[in-house]
Amino acid sequence: MASKYKKLTDKHLSCAICTGVFTHPATLQCNHTFCKSCLLKYTKTRPEAIQAKSIPCPSCRQPTKVAISDSPLEEWVSQLKPSHVIQGLIDDFVPSTQAVEDINICNVCKTQGKTTPATSWCSICDDVFCDGCLKMHNMMPMSRDHEVVDLSDPTKVRTRRCFMCKIHRDEKVKLFCKDCKQAICTICCCIKHRACKDVETIESMTPLVKEHLTNKTEELRINMENTKNYIDLRKSTIQNIRSNGHKVKDHIRKSKETLVEVILKKEKLLLVDVDEFCNNHTQKLQADITLLENELQVCQQQYESTATAVTSNCEMDMYAVYESMGEASTDNRDMDNMPSPGRVVLKHDMDKLSKAVDELQLGEVEVVHDIGDRHSPPVQHHxxxxxxxxxxxxPFLHDITVVIVDDIKVTVVADCDNNKLKIYYSSNSKSFEKHLPLSDYPWQIATLSGSQIAVSIPDRSEIVTVDITPDPVLLSTLKTNKQYCALACLGPSQLVAGTYNDTVDILDMAGNLLRSINTGVIGSPDYIHVTRNNNLILCNEEVHSLVSVTNEGDDVFTYTPTGDRTLICPQGITTTKTGDILLVDETSNSVVQLTESGQFVRYVLQEQDGLQSPNGICLDSDGLLYVTSDRYVKVFKFC
Structure with missing residues (x-):
């Protein structure tokens, strides 16, 4: 038990500056806690913080503005809000540290100079006894009816502890003042809480306090998970930046191989630019990770203390945490609003390079942002x-996708009016076009794995699979029992498809029905998209809503805007790497960007951007946005 108390003080009740137990702990705006005296000494060593009228955090450097900046420096720290949770833990546990070490020694024997091991604890006397002294304790008229607990069960010992008043040590806590949010004894109620209007018995308040702490525990758990997600997302972004940097370097080297030796010097300059971009951005993201890990540690401390109070069933512990907690703010950060980093692309013109060797530029390192960066405007690329x-x-272009075949980007379009799949790809600065005739009009394209796709042909009750090699090759034709329109890939071995007759079905790759799900508002979707979390997003031109459900049919969200943002004819759907949703509205000639939870972000494209009757939409691996517009596919980049 002593080791547990030592672990509590070392990990959760120690100041990171002085490494000792907190003295007058104060919490900064970044949620890091330090001794007030330590903060004062640290702030005095930071003249830039003094000039900025703020207290810097020694851990994450985030400044905390002082309330009264004109006051002397010594008073700045005293203005900080004290950490009642940590102070309460210190009051409860730290003073008894020495006693914890001796908790297995009978207190009666100890007064006689003996060190007899204790075996029992009296919840009324709050004392420990050996077997012999316990017999004497049980024989005395004043203590024979006391409740005694075996020390081998520490949980039961803590549960049976009397909830005594901190001010009147001999009085039990029997009341709770709602006005002051304090558990009090009857003497406190008579003296200090006479003006309070709302006082309840401790028995009636205990279920409410436990429920509140249970909810708080869940909030802390969610905050921990969110923080871990933020960290994982930033680590993943670092990997993407590095991978993107390596990819750009490969393009640079391939261009270099076709040119004369004189361009090697310029090649090195461009590589330096790429490295500088990657290093700068990874350093910023790594700093974010360090900050979030510190926040996660604080959150874990609060979680462990709160969870311990709840699971121990000890009223004293629960109220100690509850009173000291105050109205702690929950994590309101929106992961959907995290800025997306840019990517590096190489702009080059081989003809120009060949003609002007002396003034040759191998390319330009340019930072091209993803659509996930919500401040990046679209610019038409081609x-x-x-x-x-x-x-x-x-042509009536109903859907579009982009696949990569042998490092060649291939655009696949479903042309309904001409009953074709049209394939466009470029290699060595030349563009090629192929097409694959179909039995009837194609509806939606589902990207499978690698270069393979599936296409729904509803009027023929068919789903065809095609391999892009990059020439299109028909692999199979699946005859289905229903006329499936909307189609998406749910996994390596499953498809999700929507029909005319108000069902959404999960199929295997042979077209066999595995199960049907209820999507609520939209029964006959025109388009289905599967998110990174394997949730489904559906829309129908007759239902002015966007609906998201799990692949089991549980509701995620329903987006039904009103006013100027009303959806008139929702069509194609896709999502970004960060989870943002892009939705085409055919009638209003616009593309809407939503968060992963279905909140409006902005209009990415509108009619003034040249859109006419858009339907299909997709993003490629480089972050380029493809939107069908009449007989054209318009491709946009984000600067």
Whole structure:
């Protein structure tokens, strides 16, 4: 038991500056806690903080503004809000540290100079006894009816401890003042709480306090999970930046191989630019990780103390934590609003390089942002005209996807009016177009693995699978029992498909029905998209809403905007790497960006950006946005 108390003080009740138990602990705005005297000494060594009228955090450097900046420096720290939770733990546990070490020694024998091991504890006397002294204790008329607990069960010992008043040590706590949010004895009630209007018995308040602490424990657990997610996301972003940097370097080297030796010097300059970008951004993200790990440690401390109070069933512990907790703010950070880092791309013109060797530029290192960076505006990158000579009518492009085949980016478009899949790809500065005739009009494209896709053909009750090699090759035609329109890939061996008759089905790769799910508002989706969490997002042009459910049919959110943002004819759906949702509204000629939880962010594209009757939408691995517009595919980058 002594080791547990030592662990509590060493890990949770010690100041990071002086390494001793907190003396007058104060918590900064960043939630880090230090001794007030230690903060004062530290602030005196930071003239820039004194000039800024703030107290810097020794752990994360985040400044905490002082309330009265005109007061002397010595009073700045005294203005900080004290940490009641930590002070309460110190009051309860630290003074009794020495007693904890001797808790197994009979107190009666100890007065006689003996060190007899104690075996029992009296909850009324709050004393420990050996077997012999316990017999004497039980024979005395004043103590024979006391409740005695075996010391071998420490949980029961803590549960049976009397809840005594901190001011009147001999009085039990029997009341709770709601006005002051304090557990009190009857003497406290008569003397200090006479003006209070709302006082309840401790018995009636205990279930409410336990419920509050249980909810607080859950909030802390969620905060811990969110913080871990923030850390994981930043670590993943660092890997993506490094991978992106290596990819750009490869392009630079491939360009270099086709040029003369004189360009090697310029190649090195560009590589330095790439390294500088990667290093700068990874350092910033690593600093974020350090900050979040510190916050996670504080959150874990609060979680452990609160959870211990709840699970111990000890009223004294619960009220100690409850009274000291105050109205602690929960984590309101929105992971959806985390800025997305830019990526490096290489802009080069091989013809220009060949013609002007002396003034040769291998390329330019440019930071191109992802659409997840919500402050980045779109700029049209290029346009694909999907009208070909053997088309019987103007194309109606219902869906689009992009796959990578042998390092070649391939754009696949479903042309409903001409009953074709049209494939566009470029290699060595040349563009090529292929097409694959289908039995009827294609509806939605589901990207499978690698270069393979699946396409729904509802009027034929078919789902075809195609391999892009990069030429399209028809692999199989699955005959289904229903006319499936919307189609998406749920996993390596499952598809999710929507029909005309108000069902959403989970299919295997042979087209067999595995199960059906209820999606609530939308029964017959025009489009289905599967998120990174394997949730489903659905829309229908007749239902002015966007619905998200789990793959078991449980509600996630429903987006039904009103006013100027009302959805008129929602169509294509895709998501960014950070989870943001992009939704096409065909009638309003716009693309809407939402958070992963279904909150409006902005209009990414509108009619003034050249959109006309958009339907399909997708993002490629480089963050370029593809949107169908009449007979064209318009591609946008974000600067």
């Amino acid at each position: 346009t694909i005209d999907c009208k070909v000579d053997d088309d019987t009518c103007d």
